[in-house]
Amino acid sequence: xxxxxxxxxxxxxxxxxxxxxxxxxxxxxxxxxxxxxxxxxxxxxxxxxxxxxxxxxxxxxxxxxxxxxxxxxxxxxxxxxxxxxxxxxxxxxxxxxxxxxxxxxxxxxxxxxxxxxxxxxxxxxxxxxxxxxxxxxxxxxxxxxxxxxxxxxxxxxxxxxxxxxxxxxxxxxxxxxxxxxxxxxxxxxxxxxxxxxxxxxxxxxxxxxxxxxxxxxxxxxxxxxxxxxxxxxxxxxxxxxxxxxxxxxxxxxxxxxxxxxxxxxxxxxxxxxxxxxxxxxxxxxxxxxxxxxxxxxxxxxxxxxxxxxxxxxxxxxxxxxxxxxxxxxxxxxxxxxxxxxxxxxxxxxxxxxxxxxxxxxxxxxxxxxxxxxxxxxxxxxxxxxxxxxxxxxxxxx
Amino acid sequence: xxxxxxxxxxxxxxxxxxxxxxxxxxxxxxxxxxxxxxxxxxxxxxxxxxxxxxxxxxxxxxxxxxxxxxxxxxxxxxxxxxxxxxxxxxxxxxxxxxxxxxxxxxxxxxxxxxxxxxxxxxxxxxxxxxxxxxxxxxxxxxxxxxxxxxxxxxxxxxxxxxxxxxxxxxxxxxxxxxxxxxxxxxxxxxxxxxxxxxxxxxxxxxxxxxxxxxxxxxxxxxxxxxxxxxxxxxxxxxxxxxxxxxxxxxxxxxxxxxxxxxxxxxxxxxxxxxxxxxxxxxxxxxxxxxxxxxxxxxxxxxxxxxxxxxxxxxxxxxxxxxxxxxxxxxxxxxxxxxxxxxxxxxxxxxxxxxxxxxxxxxxxxxxxxxxxxxxxxxxxxxxxxxxxxxxxxxxxx
Numbered sequence: 001x002x003x004x005x006x007x008x009x010x011x012x013x014x015x016x017x018x019x020x021x022x023x024x025x026x027x028x029x030x031x032x033x034x035x036x037x038x039x040x041x042x043x044x045x046x047x048x049x050x051x052x053x054x055x056x057x058x059x060x061x062x063x064x065x066x067x068x069x070x071x072x073x074x075x076x077x078x079x080x081x082x083x084x085x086x087x088x089x090x091x092x093x094x095x096x097x098x099x100x101x102x103x104x105x106x107x108x109x110x111x112x113x114x115x116x117x118x119x120x121x122x123x124x125x126x127x128x129x130x131x132x133x134x135x136x137x138x139x140x141x142x143x144x145x146x147x148x149x150x151x152x153x154x155x156x157x158x159x160x161x162x163x164x165x166x167x168x169x170x171x172x173x174x175x176x177x178x179x180x181x182x183x184x185x186x187x188x189x190x191x192x193x194x195x196x197x198x199x200x201x202x203x204x205x206x207x208x209x210x211x212x213x214x215x216x217x218x219x220x221x222x223x224x225x226x227x228x229x230x231x232x233x234x235x236x237x238x239x240x241x242x243x244x245x246x247x248x249x250x251x252x253x254x255x256x257x258x259x260x261x262x263x264x265x266x267x268x269x270x271x272x273x274x275x276x277x278x279x280x281x282x283x284x285x286x287x288x289x290x291x292x293x294x295x296x297x298x299x300x301x302x303x304x305x306x307x308x309x310x311x312x313x314x315x316x317x318x319x320x321x322x323x324x325x326x327x328x329x330x331x332x333x334x335x336x337x338x339x340x341x342x343x344x345x346x347x348x349x350x351x352x353x354x355x356x357x358x359x360x361x362x363x364x365x366x367x368x369x370x371x372x373x374x375x376x377x378x379x380x381x382x383x384x385x386x387x388x389x390x391x392x393x394x395x396x397x
Numbered sequence: 398x399x400x401x402x403x404x405x406x407x408x409x410x411x412x413x414x415x416x417x418x419x420x421x422x423x424x425x426x427x428x429x430x431x432x433x434x435x436x437x438x439x440x441x442x443x444x445x446x447x448x449x450x451x452x453x454x455x456x457x458x459x460x461x462x463x464x465x466x467x468x469x470x471x472x473x474x475x476x477x478x479x480x481x482x483x484x485x486x487x488x489x490x491x492x493x494x495x496x497x498x499x500x501x502x503x504x505x506x507x508x509x510x511x512x513x514x515x516x517x518x519x520x521x522x523x524x525x526x527x528x529x530x531x532x533x534x535x536x537x538x539x540x541x542x543x544x545x546x547x548x549x550x551x552x553x554x555x556x557x558x559x560x561x562x563x564x565x566x567x568x569x570x571x572x573x574x575x576x577x578x579x580x581x582x583x584x585x586x587x588x589x590x591x592x593x594x595x596x597x598x599x600x601x602x603x604x605x606x607x608x609x610x611x612x613x614x615x616x617x618x619x620x621x622x623x624x625x626x627x628x629x630x631x632x633x634x635x636x637x638x639x640x641x642x643x644x645x646x647x648x649x650x651x652x653x654x655x656x657x658x659x660x661x662x663x664x665x666x667x668x669x670x671x672x673x674x675x676x677x678x679x680x681x682x683x684x685x686x687x688x689x690x691x692x693x694x695x696x697x698x699x700x701x702x703x704x705x706x707x708x709x710x711x712x713x714x715x716x717x718x719x720x721x722x723x724x725x726x727x728x729x730x731x732x733x734x735x736x737x738x739x740x741x742x743x744x745x746x747x748x749x750x751x752x753x754x755x756x757x758x759x760x761x762x763x764x765x766x767x768x769x770x771x772x773x774x775x776x777x778x779x780x781x782x783x784x785x786x787x788x789x790x791x792x793x794x
Contacts, residue, residue: 012442021446028442036433036666044612045409045425048743049418057613084661086635087484094523110647115636115661118649122634126491127524135647209662215441216454216665237519238483239512248748250507250532252515264481264512265606267667268613269433346445351645 003284004292008363010280011213018345018368023159023187023325023358026213026277035276039269051268060271061240061262065221067278068212071286072185072204073195074223080261081208081271085186085220087236088205089119089153091261092222094235096151096180096203097124097131103150103179104131111138111158116184120153123235138163142173149179156194157187157323160350162315164192164323168199175200186210189221191324191360192293193286202228211324211360212281214274222261229257238263280362292361293324300326300357300369307377314354325358328376335385336376342390343379345372400681401689405760407677408610415742415765420556420584420722420755423610423674432673436666448665457668458637458659462618464675465609468683469582469601470592471620477658478605478668482583482617484633485602486516486550488658489619491632493548493577493600494521494528500547500576501528508535508555513581517550520632535560539570546576553591554584554720557747559712561589561720565596572597583607586618588721588757589690590683599625608721608757609678611671619658626654635660677759689758690721697723697754697766704774711751722755725773732782733773739787740776742769 012028013019019027043055052058065079072079082088093106106120117135124131136144138158145152152174157164167183174181180202188194190211196204204223208214224232234254239245240262243253254260298319304311314327330336330353337349347357357372384390409425410416416424440452449455462476469476479485490503503517514532521528533541535555542549549571554561564580571578577599585591587608593601601620605611621629631651636642637659640650651657695716701708711724727733727750734746744754754769781787 012438014443014445017445019445025441025446025448027445028437033434033437033442036437037430040425040430040433040612040670041409044422045430046411048411048414048416048424049422049745050743051422051613083480083484084635086661087480087633090633098523113636114639114645114647114649117647118634118636118639121649122630122632125630126495126632128526207662215437216448217663217667219664220661233519233522235519235523236484236487237515238481239510239515242511242515248511250511250514252518264483264617265604266614267616267664269670270614270664270667273437273666346447348446 003288004361007280007284008365011363013363016344018372020345020347020357020359020364020372022360023210024348025209025216026211026360027363029213029277029280031276031279032215032273036269036273039272057266057268060268060275061266062259064271064274064278065258068189068208068221069223071281072189072223073197074204075197075226078226078258079221079223080258081219081221082262082266083220085205085207086115086119088220088222089116089184090123091234091236092182092203092205093120093123093151093153095232096182097127098233099180099231100150103148105134105149106131107134107136107141107144107149107152109138109141109154110135111160111163112153112155113159113184113186116153116155138165142170145173145177145179147177149177151180151182153182155184155186157191159187160314160354160356161327162322162325164321167194167201171199171201187323187325190281192290196223201225208274212274213277215270215277218270218274219267224258224261226257229260232260234260236263240264240266289361293359294319296359296361296364296366296369297322297324297326299366300359300373303370303373304328304376307373308380310380324360325356327354327356329353330355330380332385336379339379339384339390340375343375345375400685401758404677404681405762408760410760413741415769417742417744417754417756417761417769419757420607421745422606422613423608423757424760426610426674426677428673428676429612429670433666433670436669454665457665457672458663459656461668461672461675462655465586465605465618466620468678469586469620470594471601472594472623475623475655476618476620477655478616478618479659479663480617482602482604483512483516485617485619486513486581487520488631488633489579489600489602490517490520490548490550492629493579494524495630496577496628497547500545502531502546503528503548503550504531504533504538504541504546505550506535506538507532508557508560509550509552510556510581510583513550513552535562539567542570542574542576544574546574548577548579550579552581552583554588556584557711557751557753558724559719559722561718564591564598568596568598584720584722587678589687593620597622605671609671610674612667612674615667615671616664621655621658623654626657629657631657633660637661637663686758690756691716693756693758693761693763693766694719694721694723696763697756697770700767700770701725701773704770705777707777721757722753724751724753726750727752727777729782733776736776736781736787737772740772742772
C-alpha cells in the first residue's frame with residue numbers, strides 16, 4: 001500500500017477536504033501546473049508555429065492514446081485522443097451503423113449516460129433512414145441483442161450506481177448475431193482493469209477528466225479494433241484524419257489506421273496537462289488499483305450500513321459487480337450531500353435520490369473512507385441539514 | 398499608432414524573430430501563462446468539481462462567444478465557443494441541409510480550406526440522400542447559386558491568397574434563391590471588420606488560434622442568426638446543449654438559443670487561455686486594425702516588388718480585396734521560405750509555390766515588414782538556399 005501513499009503525494013489535494021468525487025472530476029496532479037506552464041512559456045512562446053514539430057504537439061493525440069491504451073487493454077496504435085467523449089460517441093455510432101447498413105437498431109440501456117443516448121439519437125435523426133435507438137433496462141440488454149441490431153452501445157460502469165456490465169459476455173452475444181459492440185469507458189478507464197483486446201470489443205470511447213485526472217474539459221478518446229479500422233469511413237472526416245493533412249488536397253482520403261479518427265486541430269495545452277496527469281499511472285498495475293478500490297468501497301459500505309439504517313445501497317453488493325464507486329439511496333439525499341459538502345466531504349448527488357461516492361486508489365485512503373462514512377451516519381442521524389445555522393452550498397454539478 | 402505599440406508589449410515575442418505566421422498560430426500573449434496557471438492552481442486544485450460553478454467554467458463557452466461576437470458583428474447570445482473549427486463546420490452544414498430538405502446541393506469553392514470540404518463531404522456521405530458537394534472556382538460561386546442549392550459554404554478570406562469574398566453580395570444572392578449561407582471566418586476573426594448581422598449571414602464558424610491568439614488547438618466557434626436558431630435541430634446533440642443538462646433526462650431537448658450548439662464538456666484550461674488572449678482586443682476598433690493591416694501589407698508588396706522581379710503577387714492587388722496576409726508565388730518558394738526561416742523570419746509555404754506572410758497589427762510593426770521584404774529580396778537575388786553551408790530547417794506546418 002506504500003505505492004498508493006506515494007501516489008497521493010503526486011496530487012494537490014486541498015487541506016481539510018475529503019474528495020470522493022474523482023469520478024466527476026479528478027483532482028489536480030502537481031505536475032500538471034508546471035507542464036501547462038512549460039507548454040505555453042517554453043514551447044508556444046519561443047517556438048511559435050514550429051512547436052507542432054519541434055515540441056511534437058502533432059504526435060500528442062496518438063501518443064496519449066497509446067498511454068491510455070495500456071490501461072484499457074488496447075494494443076498500441078489503436079487508440080486516439082481528441083475532441084470530447086460526446087463527439088467520440090458520435091464517431092463510434094456513425095461508423096458502426098454504416099458498417100451494418102441492413103440493420104436498423106442501435107441498442108442501449110437506460111443506465112447509459114444521457115449524452116451517449118442524445119448523440120446517437122441526434123445522428124440517427126440526421127440519417128433519417130428509419131433507425132431506432134432502442135433503450136431497454138440494463139438487465140434486458142442481452143435478451144434484446146438480435147439480428148436486427150447494428151450496434152450495441154453501452155457504458156461499461158453505470159454512472160449512477162456503479163453497476164458493471166459483463167463486457168466479455170455482452171460483446172460475445174453481440175458478435176454472435178453479427179452486431180458491433182461499442183463500450184463507453186468513462187467510469188472504467190483508470191478505475192479498474194479493462195481488457196478490450198481480450199473481449200474483442202469493436203469500438204470503445206471514454207473521457208479523461210474522471211479517473212485519469214486530465215482536468216476540466218480534458219479530451220475524449222476512441223479505440224477501434226485494429227482488424228476493423230480499415231473498414232471505418234470516418235463520418236467526421238477532418239483534415240487531421242486525412243492521409244496527408246498538409247498536402248491540402250481537395251478530396252478526403254482516410255489516414256492510416258486509428259489516425260483517421262482524428263478530426264480538427266488538437267487542444268495542445270489541455271493534452272499536455274493530460275500527459276502529465278497520466279504519469280500518476282506509471283508503474284501501477286491496474287489489478288492493484290482494483291484490489292485497493294474494492295478494499296475502499298467495501299469499507300465504506302460496511303461502515304455506513306453499520307452506522308445508519310436509513311440508507312439503501314444502490315450499487316451492487318458484490319464488489320465484482322461494481323466499479324470504483326458506491327451509491328446510496330436516501331430520500332433526503334440532496335440535503336444530506338449538502339451537509340457532507342459543508343463538512344468538506346465531497347461526493348455528489350444524482351436525481352432523484354442517489355448519493356454517489358467515488359473512490360480513487362491513487363489518492364483516496366482508508367482513513368478518508370472511514371471519516372466520510374462516520375460523517376454520513378452522523379448527518380443522517382441528526383438531520384444536520386435541518387438544524388439552525390446550516391447553510392447549504394450551491395449544488396455541485 | 399501608439400495603440401499598437403502598447404499592444405505588442407502584451408505578447409511574448411521571441412528575440413530576433415520576425416513573426417509573420419500569426420495566420421497559422423498567433424503568438425503567446427503574456428497574460429496567457431498566468432491565466433493558465435491560475436485556472437489550474439487556484440481553481441481546479443482547490444475548488445475541484447465545484448469549479449464548474451464557483452469559477453464559472455460552465456459559462457466560458459457563451460461568455461467567450463460573446464467576446465468574439467463583438468469582433469465579427471454578431472449580437473450577444475448568438476455565438477458559442479467549443480470543439481474545433483472542423484466540428485463547427487459539421488454542425489453548420491448539418492443544420493443547413495436539414496433546414497432545406499428538398500435541395501441537394503451544398504456549394505463551395507476550391508479556395509475553401511480543405512477540412513471544410515472534407516467535413517461537408519463526410520456528412521453528405523453519411524446522409525446518403527443524394528446530396529452533392531459542388532466545388533467551383535471562387536469566381537464562379539455567384540453564378541452557381543441556384544434554387545437547387547441548400548447551402549453555400551465559403552471561407553471568407555482564402556487561406557492561400559488572402560482573397561476576400563464579398564460577404565454581403567454573396568449572402569444576398571444565396572438568400573435571393575432561398576439558400577442558407579455559411580461563412581468560415583478562420584482568417585477573418587480578429588483580422589478585419591466583419592459584419593455578420595449587417596450581412597444577415599445565417600451561420601458563421603471560425604477558429605481562435607490564428608488572429609485571436611488563443612494558442613495551439615484553441616477551440617472553434619459558431620454563430621447562428623438569432624431569428625434562425627430556433628429552427629436548428631442540432632445534429633451533434635450533446636448533453637451540454639440540452640435544455641437541462643443536469644436533469645439527466647433520457648430524451649434530448651435542445652437548449653435555449655445558441656446554447657444548443659454546445660456539445661460535450663468544454664476544455665476549460667484552453668478556454669481560460671483564450672479568454673486572456675482576447676484581452677489584447679479590448680478597446681481596439683477593428684477599423685483601426687484594418688487600416689494598420691493595409692498599411693503593413695501595402696508596404697510589404699511595394700518593397701518586395703521594388704527589390705525583386707522574380708516573384709509574382711498571388712494576393713489581390715487591391716487591398717480592399719484581400720485579408721491580412723500577402724502571398725507571393727515563386728518557383729523555389731519552399732526553399733526560399735526555408736532560407737527566410739533560417740534568418741528568423743517566419744512565414745509559411747503552401748504547395749505548390751506559395752510563400753505566405755500574415756500581418757497582425759496587434760504586434761507586427763512596419764520595421765518588421767521592411768526587414769522581411771529586404772531579406773526576401775536578398776535571398777532570392779543570391780539563391781541563398783543553394784549556397785554552401787545553408788541548412789534548411791524542418792518544414793513549418
